[in-house]
Amino acid sequence: MKKILSVLTILTVLTAVSCQKSELKDVVNADNFFSVKQAAIASVNGPTTATVNQNVTFTVSWPYTGNCEKFSKFEADSLSDTTKIKLFTSTNIADDCTGKEVQHSSVYKFRAKKAGTYFLKFVGPDSNARPIVDTLTVK
Known part of the structure; x- marks a missing residue:
């Protein structure tokens, strides 16, 4: 016992x-205190041509609500000539995040190691929404 x-x-x-x-x-x-989420992508601006091993930049814009949401990271998945890109933002939930709805942007960098046509597919969190696809011709 x-x-x-x-x-x-x-x-x-x-x-x-x-x-x-x-x-x-x-x-x-x-x-x-930080909330990270995948953001919807509003627009993508970048070149349509590049050379092999050239750093190419694309300006990716997303809508956000409040003044606390900030860029966190890009996540990219490549499969042959197609790269699927997701954008993530973070918010400090301890801050007062009131404010008007505005649009933010960040730069995504891409480098092709060989010549060809590449498809950059920028996707949002909603699987039913159409992704924004940029075509890049690399010579």
Whole structure:
């Protein structure tokens, strides 16, 4: 009986300690104040021709609400001549983010390693929406 009581006491203490550590981690972790989401893409502007190994820049614009939403990153998936590009934004949910709806933009860089025709497909979070496709001819 004493052994069972001792084991239960130890398990209870360990469970309580692990709960306290996770709660403390949540308070200390500042990343919990940031919300990252995939943004809808409003427009893409860039060249239609380039040379091999040339850095090509595309200005990607997206609508956002409030003054707290900022560019976070691009994610690109390439499959042969097609590159699927997603844009992500972050918002600090602890800030006051009231403001009018405006449009933001950021620069996406692309470099082709060989000649050919490349299709840059800029997609938003809604799978039913049509992506914006830019065609780049590389010589």
